[in-house]
Amino acid sequence: MKLKGNIANNELMIRSSTDHLSDVREFITSSWASYGYDAKEGIKVALSVDEACTNIIKHAYHNVADGTIKIKVDSKKNKFIVRITDKGSHFDPNQVPDPDIAGRQKKRKGGGLGMFLMKKLMDEVQYKDKGKTNELILVKYLN
């Protein structure tokens, strides 16, 4: 269930469940489009935010759906900025090492790719431990 979401104030709040990943992507691509930016690039931003929320659901909320994730977008000075806030366990995705895909396959494991993708697709990925909340800031430069 969507708690609240309003494109007009550039903010979406979801429960910490993968059920809502499609809402997250739709919110990002619509926000991106409302600024008139190239749709192909918007899909990459939506994928990055999907990866960020998937990480938060898994690592900050341990797959329990009673938490909340707030996503706020803004665009200024040739930057598209997404701020993602949660109240789960502290989890700094920048601490995740780059994946060894061949090695993980040998162990029959998936996973560990989300952060790497985010870093490849976005220009900045910043994590802030704000005490009771975590904030992840994803920035895409606009040319």
Add this chain to the structure above:
Amino acid sequence: MVDFKVSSRGQDQVSIIDVKGYLDAHTAPELENEFNKLIEKEQFKVVVNFDGLNYISSAGLGVFMAYVETMREHEGDIKFSNLKEDVYNIFDLLGFPVLYEFFDNEEDAIVKFK
């Protein structure tokens, strides 16, 4: 909103998994189930046909990583066909073309198993 469909069919001892829609952390377990069913039936030669798949996140890619070794161990493999450019680009960004074979169409992938 769940917008993902997965099904499998057989052709010349090769199993073809058709994926359609959006493959993310929410829908990836459905693809895992499909692989589990094939392993149960000892079908290890798999072509995944991506015609109709609009979107993939790393959770989807993780499914192939988790199953490919089992297939290869049994003289099979997971091969990919009919990927849209946006979807292929994600595989490419993560270096999958070094580890998997990609084909423009399903028939070419099936032939590689012979």
